[in-house]
Amino acid sequence: QELPLFGPGPELFPGLIPGPEVLPPEGDKGVTEQVPITGKTVEGEVPVIYDAYFGKPITLKRRNFLDNVLNGTILCTVAVRPCNKKEGRRVDGTCTNPKYPSRGAEKTPLPRLLPAQYGPGNTLRPARDGSELPSARFLRTSLLGDGYFRDHHFSTLATHFQVASAADNVDLLYLLRYTIVSDCCLGNTPNRVNPLCIPISVPEDDPFLQPAGIRCLNLTRIITYQDVGCLPNSLPAERYSIATPLLDLGLVYGNTELRSRLVRANQGGLLAFRMEGDREVPNGNSPLCLGNSANETSCYNYGDDYQANLLPGIYLTTMWFFREHNRLARRLAKINPCWGDEKLFQTARQINIAEWQYIFYYELMPEILGRKNALEKGIIYETDGYVNDFDPHQEPGVIREYIVGTRWFHTYQPGRLDMYSKKQYQSSISAPLLTLRSGYLANNDSEAQLTEGCYIQPADKFDDYVLAPDLVQRVIPRLRASDVSATDFMRGRDAGFPPYNHYRKFCGLKPAKTWEDLHDTIDPDKVEILSRIYDEVEDVELMVAIYVERFIPGAFLGPTLYCIMVHNLLLWRQSDKFFFEHGGFPAALTIPQLNQIRQTSIARVLCDNGDDVKHIQPAAFFRQGPWNTPVPCQEIKGINLDKWRDRSCTRRK
Numbered sequence: 001q002e003l004p005l006f007g008p009g010p011e012l013f014p015g016l017i018p019g020p021e022v023l024p025p026e027g028d029k030g031v032t033e034q035v036p037i038t039g040k041t042v043e044g045e046v047p048v049i050y051d052a053y054f055g056k057p058i059t060l061k062r063r064n065f066l067d068n069v070l071n072g073t074i075l076c077t078v079a080v081r082p083c084n085k086k087e088g089r090r091v092d093g094t095c096t097n098p099k100y101p102s103r104g105a106e107k108t109p110l111p112r113l114l115p116a117q118y119g120p121g122n123t124l125r126p127a128r129d130g131s132e133l134p135s136a137r138f139l140r141t142s143l144l145g146d147g148y149f150r151d152h153h154f155s156t157l158a159t160h161f162q163v164a165s166a167a168d169n170v171d172l173l174y175l176l177r178y179t180i181v182s183d184c185c186l187g188n189t190p191n192r193v194n195p196l197c198i199p200i201s202v203p204e205d206d207p208f209l210q211p212a213g214i215r216c217l218n219l220t221r222i223i224t225y226q227d228v229g230c231l232p233n234s235l236p237a238e239r240y241s242i243a244t245p246l247l248d249l250g251l252v253y254g255n256t257e258l259r260s261r262l263v264r265a266n267q268g269g270l271l272a273f274r275m276e277g278d279r280e281v282p283n284g285n286s287p288l289c290l291g292n293s294a295n296e297t298s299c300y301n302y303g304d305d306y307q308a309n310l311l312p313g314i315y316l317t318t319m320w321f322f323r324e325h326n327r328l329a330r331r332l333a334k335i336n337p338c339w340g341d342e343k344l345f346q347t348a349r350q351i352n353i354a355e356w357q358y359i360f361y362y363e364l365m366p367e368i369l370g371r372k373n374a375l376e377k378g379i380i381y382e383t384d385g386y387v388n389d390f391d392p393h394q395e396p397g398v399i400r401e402y403i404v405g406t407r408w409f410h411t412y413q414p415g416r417l418d419m420y421s422k423k424q425y426q427s428s429i430s431a432p433l434l435t436l437r438s439g440y441l442a443n444n445d446s447e448a449q450l451t452e453g454c455y456i457q458p459a460d461k462f463d464d465y466v467l468a469p470d471l472v473q474r475v476i477p478r479l480r481a482s483d484v485s486a487t488d489f490m491r492g493r494d495a496g497f498p499p500y501n502h503y504r505k506f507c508g509l510k511p512a513k514t515w516e517d518l519h520d521t522i523d524p525d526k527v528e529i530l531s532r533i534y535d536e537v538e539d540v541e542l543m544v545a546i547y548v549e550r551f552i553p554g555a556f557l558g559p560t561l562y563c564i565m566v567h568n569l570l571l572w573r574q575s576d577k578f579f580f581e582h583g584g585f586p587a588a589l590t591i592p593q594l595n596q597i598r599q600t601s602i603a604r605v606l607c608d609n610g611d612d613v614k615h616i617q618p619a620a621f622f623r624q625g626p627w628n629t630p631v632p633c634q635e636i637k638g639i640n641l642d643k644w645r646d647r648s649c650t651r652r653k
């Protein structure tokens, strides 16, 4: 059975697809009339309809084109209410940069560092001599081993937070395409006919799959603007994602105004909640937890209820920030009794997102990139004032090479998650078995045990080219076999990334002409393996190189991924008017408030919101040890909300 996941793509409407002329013609400023999509909004404002892909008000010609695409106007446009100087961050991401009002919304295309290179008709790029690139599974088993090795630095909590940050800015709906909808292996034979299929061929002598006789791993392509009908296949395939491409806690609040309204309690600034035993949780009837066992009935109605219930790291982290919102709203209501629901909600949300961005930028990223590097590059600053690096010329988005490249962090994800209770090890469970299974949290104290487990358990070792067997043999339990790192390599092809050499040049390294030229970034024994598998140096792929590059000084990643991440982290902060450190607009945090945000930490968030957390190590992304011993939560500093006190509430009394 092979069905496209989303409606008919343009290939099903060959007669209707104009060529590249769907691009707005030079100088065409778009339709100036305002086109209401759903009539007037609640606020009584008329939205302008933007073309989601091109980021401009929609042209008449384009509108005529989309009228012929099934649900074209819904899928391919973004309705933007006029940006208002006084307002704060919108849930739907519009006006994140008022110069490009639709960028930052869901459906924003992912910008690229280098233009895509595909084969004819957006097929996967072949090797330089026109042959097919080597099997991604063969590359994986040749270059990377599998086993359980503990990292000396990081705790599993770091992996949880990081995977949640990824799910905050892209959707992973494409996973359903090959886990549920399509079989591209037709038993054991790779389907080379269906253009959506990109199965991974498995060598006959595969060290693990040979006994089972598995010769093919199911995989489909990611969802593109072409698939949903917004672009013709004559333009390069670009990823279509319905998450706001920002660090904005879309997991908790949703990515559209409508969704956000559905998860609010509409009183006291709260998100809708219920009690599950003594745990505060969102309402729980989402139908998406396909991994729940029969006795696991909860599936939480988060803002983004697919992503937020997807992986254990994501649903634990989303739970903590969901509770943090309600904790903040209740506290603010006490401090400012005259505030209504909307003011309480928006203020709690602003503080919550600021904490999320602060912990990501200042607590996790510097440890991975190196603090000195992060300071030098302007990713973080040592200041107690604003950092006004907003650049209105930068369009918000998540860089394609970033979101594919950071899959490399699968390397430090433990394959099994340890459960602890009162410092005693209880048991562990294979992480993939918890996919789409947040109902697991409610049974037998599991949430508390997974939470305590994640800050006690070391992450897997970063720097030994070894991945957990759970992730590289059967990361998707519904499939007979699935290898996350081989899939990571394939996603580089699916994205049409040019060869590694092009990124070397982009990142200031010399393009390699000989295999020896690669020794500056990759150990000779790995280069030797690469040279046996690839025909030429020019064929070496970005994703493969990311996995085998040596680390740069002070960091836990190689030079190319470092370069990609720096570009993305700068883009995120510079293109986002509402980044927590920016000042100079009415909704900005005041400097005293900003300096309170800078007091928080992931340890504080867990103390306040983790299930039954009483003691924790202060640097909780790191393992416990002599310099990082657990202390009572009372000793972990946090935010003083007094800086949000509204004097007018007391004056009114």
Ligand code: HEM
Pocket: 159, 160, 162, 163, 166, 170, 171, 172, 174, 175, 311, 312, 313, 403, 404, 406, 407, 409, 410, 412, 413, 431, 432, 435, 475, 476, 484, 487, 488, 491
């Ligand atoms: C329980 C642990 C984890 C599991 C089971 C898991 C599994 C997966 C799977 C199945 C995919 C999609 C494969 C595909 O392309 O079809 C994926 C994508 C991804 N994973 Fe993981 N992962 C885990 C942890 C992590 C961690 C710790 C990170 C750290 C950053 C991470 C980062 C990513 C990223 C960035 C993507 C790509 C997102 C996208 O392009 O949409 N994952 N993961």
